[in-house]
Amino acid sequence: xxxxxxxxxxxxxxxxxxxxxxxxxxxxxxxxxxxxxxxxxxxxxxxxxxxxxxxxxxxxxxxxxxxxxxxxxxxxxxxxxxxxxxxxxxxxxxxxxxxxxxxxxxxxxxxxxxxxxxxxxxxxxxxxxxxxxxxxxxxxxxxxxxxxxxxxxxxxxxxxxxxxxxxxxxxxxxxxxxxxxxxxxxxxxxxxxxxxxxxxxxxxxxxxxxxxxxxxxxx
Numbered sequence: 001x002x003x004x005x006x007x008x009x010x011x012x013x014x015x016x017x018x019x020x021x022x023x024x025x026x027x028x029x030x031x032x033x034x035x036x037x038x039x040x041x042x043x044x045x046x047x048x049x050x051x052x053x054x055x056x057x058x059x060x061x062x063x064x065x066x067x068x069x070x071x072x073x074x075x076x077x078x079x080x081x082x083x084x085x086x087x088x089x090x091x092x093x094x095x096x097x098x099x100x101x102x103x104x105x106x107x108x109x110x111x112x113x114x115x116x117x118x119x120x121x122x123x124x125x126x127x128x129x130x131x132x133x134x135x136x137x138x139x140x141x142x143x144x145x146x147x148x149x150x151x152x153x154x155x156x157x158x159x160x161x162x163x164x165x166x167x168x169x170x171x172x173x174x175x176x177x178x179x180x181x182x183x184x185x186x187x188x189x190x191x192x193x194x195x196x197x198x199x200x201x202x203x204x205x206x207x208x209x210x211x212x213x214x215x216x217x218x219x
Contacts, residue, residue, distance in 0.1 A: 018072035018085055026086055027173060028166035032077060039073040080203070083162065083196060086169075090193060094200065110202055120147050120209065127216045141217065148213040155206045158199055165196045 019026050022038045046069060051062040075081045084094050109117050123144055130137055172189050 016068055016072065017089055018075050019089075021069060021072040022076070024076075025173065026089065027170045028079070028083055028086060029170055030076065030082070035073070035076060039069065042069050079166070080162075080200070083166070084200065087193060087196060087200075092193060092197060094197065108205075110205060113205075116147070116150070117209070120144075120213070123147065124212060124216050131219065144213050144217055148210055148217070151206050151209045151213070155203065155210065158203045158206065162196065162199050162203070165192055165199065168192050169196075 017026075022035060022042075024030060024035075043066070046062055046065040048059065048062045048066060051059045054062075075085050087094055123140060126137070126140060127144065130140070169189075169192050172186075172192060
């Protein structure tokens with residue numbers, strides 16, 4: 001095997017289609033046991049030990065493919081990172097930054113959570129002050145635990161909604177094209193992508209709220 005031979009995942013990592021690395025269509029519901037079997041099969045195929053006596057460029061190729069394979073497997077085995085990767089392949093930028101109105105995506109409060117987040121911030125600030133004073137307020141702790149349960153419940157609802165969008169995406173892919181890496185298009189697909197982005201943003205925000213409450217309770 002030489003470095004000029006076409007192999008799955010031979011494209012630069014920054015441009016890689018992790019689905020193509022494993023010869024998969026861009027589906028959001030995948031066979032995880034099959035993914036794992038493919039991962040170990042390709043890991044053996046690209047293992048650097050097999051290239052120990054090869055020229056330096058082939059040794060480097062092996063290292064590059066192994067690194068790409070590990071990144072692809074780690075990304076695709078997690079349904080959320082798999083979704084984020086697919087959206088990036090579809091040309092959607094998900095990295096933290098500025099939203100359309102110029103505010104930080106990480107700090108932008110969903111409209112329906114404004115009241116809850118305001119109350120939570122007051123409680124977190126009170127908890128910090130109590131800790132500085134060496135005091136403990138059992139009622140405040142109970143209130144924070146209730147808030148955490150509320151946000152965890154909302155997070156579970158987001159995950160359930162994401163699963164619905166994954167099913168819609170896969171159905172649209174089946175209708176739109178039989179090509180493994182083809183991008184599907186149309187109003188329905190655009191709507192699915194928009195809803196997945198919104199759900200991922202909400203999920204990220206809720207996870208941050210749960211983290212903040214955990215830090216306050218455990219700090």
